[in-house]
Amino acid sequence: MPIKLEKIDTWIVDIPTIRPHVLSMTSISKQVMMLVRISFSDGSVGLGEGTTIGGLAYGDESPEGMKLAIDRYFAPLLIGRDGSEPAALMAILRSQIVGNHFAMHAVETALLDAAARRAGLPLSALLGGARQQRLPVLWTLASGDTGRDIEEAEAMLAARRHDTFKLKIGKRTMPEDVAHVAAIKRALGDRGSVRVDVNQAWDRITARKGAQMLADAGVDLIEQPLPRDDRLGMARLTASSPIAIMADEALRGPRDALEFVRDSAAHAFSLKPAQAGGLSAARDVAAIARAGHIGLYGGTMLEGGIGTTASAHLFASLPELEWGTELFGPLLQTEEILVEPLVYRDFALEVPTGPGLGVELDMDKVEHLRRDGPSRTVTGPSARENV
Ligand code: MUC
Ligand code: MG
Numbered sequence: 001m002p003i004k005l006e007k008i009d010t011w012i013v014d015i016p017t018i019r020p021h022v023l024s025m026t027s028i029s030k031q032v033m034m035l036v037r038i039s040f041s042d043g044s045v046g047l048g049e050g051t052t053i054g055g056l057a058y059g060d061e062s063p064e065g066m067k068l069a070i071d072r073y074f075a076p077l078l079i080g081r082d083g084s085e086p087a088a089l090m091a092i093l094r095s096q097i098v099g100n101h102f103a104m105h106a107v108e109t110a111l112l113d114a115a116a117r118r119a120g121l122p123l124s125a126l127l128g129g130a131r132q133q134r135l136p137v138l139w140t141l142a143s144g145d146t147g148r149d150i151e152e153a154e155a156m157l158a159a160r161r162h163d164t165f166k167l168k169i170g171k172r173t174m175p176e177d178v179a180h181v182a183a184i185k186r187a188l189g190d191r192g193s194v195r196v197d198v199n200q201a202w203d204r205i206t207a208r209k210g211a212q213m214l215a216d217a218g219v220d221l222i223e224q225p226l227p228r229d230d231r232l233g234m235a236r237l238t239a240s241s242p243i244a245i246m247a248d249e250a251l252r253g254p255r256d257a258l259e260f261v262r263d264s265a266a267h268a269f270s271l272k273p274a275q276a277g278g279l280s281a282a283r284d285v286a287a288i289a290r291a292g293h294i295g296l297y298g299g300t301m302l303e304g305g306i307g308t309t310a311s312a313h314l315f316a317s318l319p320e321l322e323w324g325t326e327l328f329g330p331l332l333q334t335e336e337i338l339v340e341p342l343v344y345r346d347f348a349l350e351v352p353t354g355p356g357l358g359v360e361l362d363m364d365k366v367e368h369l370r371r372d373g374p375s376r377t378v379t380g381p382s383a384r385e386n387v
Helices: 063-078 086-096 101-119 146-158 174-191 204-216 231-240 254-262 279-291 305-316 363-369
Strands: 005-022 027-040 045-051 134-136 139-141 164-168 193-197 221-223 244-247 268-271 295-298 343-345 348-350
Touching (some): 005 063, 027 063, 027 305, 045 063, 063 101, 086 101, 101 279, 101 305, 134 305, 174 193, 204 221, 204 231, 231 244, 231 254, 254 279, 279 295, 279 305, 295 305
Parallel strands (some): 164 193, 193 221, 221 244, 244 268
Antiparallel strands (some): 005 027, 027 045, 134 348
C-alpha cells in the first residue's frame, strides 16, 4: 500500500556558539539551522537539516532561503505522492528544481530517515551498511587568539575528546597566520596533529609560499587555500606542495569531483553532503574520490545534531576516511536540541544505531528556540561546557 507524504514542516532555529568562530570570510557567534520534518500517512516521520555558515557569507544558500524554497517550491511537488521511495521523490525534485543543494540535502535526509525508521534499520543500512561505529573527530581552533587556542587544544587533549586540530586562517596576512599556526603546533608537539583551513583566502603565489612555510612548521594539510573557482591554481599547488592539499568549497557535487580527479587538483576531498546536494550525491563524490586515489575527509557545515548524524551515517558506510572527520558541530553550540545528545568519547563520535537517524529532536527545545516560535526563552539545561 502506498504511504502518502502528507506534510512538510520547516523551522529556523538560532543557537549561540560557545565562543566566536572566526573564519576568513566571516565570524559567527550563533549557528542558524533550518530543520525539516516530513510526515506520512502511516504515522511515520523523517527529520532533516540544512545548515550553512554566516548567512550567505559561505555558500549560495541561506537558512531563510532554504526554508522558503522548501515551503514554496519543494512541498507542492511532494505532498500527496507515494513517500515510500526516496530516490523517486528526489528525482522529481531534481527534474523541477535547479541547484538548491542544501535544501535538497535536508529533504533527502528526512525521506531516508523515514524510510529507514519504517524498515527498522539505521540510516547507514540504506547507504550500504556501516563499516565502522566510531568516527574520529577533530576540533577546530578558531577563536582568533593564539593563547586561547592553545588553552582550548590542551583542554581537549586532557579530556580525550580531540587530538587533531584544524586552525582557521586567512583573515590575517599569511606570515602572521603561519606564526600563529607554528606557535600552536610548537605548544602541542607530537601530542596533537595540526592542519589549516584557509577558506579560499589566498592567491596562487601566497599559497605556494604558505604551503612551504606551513610544512616547515609541522602542519599536515591545507584545506581550500585558493578561491573555489581556481581549479588550475589548485592543480599547480597540488603538484608543488610538500603537504596535502584538500578541496572543500570547490566541491559542489559529483561533477566537480570528477573534474578535480581529471585535473589532479587535490590530494584530499572534504566530503560535505549538503554541498554535494544530498547524501546520495555525496556518496557519488566519495566513489569518484576512491576511483581517483583521492583521500576522503568527513566535513561539516557546523551542523547541529540532525545534520551531524546524517553525515555520520554516510561516513560510517564508506570503506575509508583517510583524514577522519570534523563532525563536532553540536559541541560548538550552547544548546542541545536532541533528546539524547550524541556521544563523543576517546577522540571519536559514536554513530547512533537505532532506526533511521537514531536520534530524536527535543521538540520543546525546538519550540523555544525557533525564530517564529511562541517563546524565545530557553528553560532547559543550557550553556554547554567547553569540554
Ligand atoms: C569549513 O570550511 O570547513 C568546518 C569546520 C569548521 O570549523 O568550519 C567549517 C567550514
Ligand atoms: Mg573548509
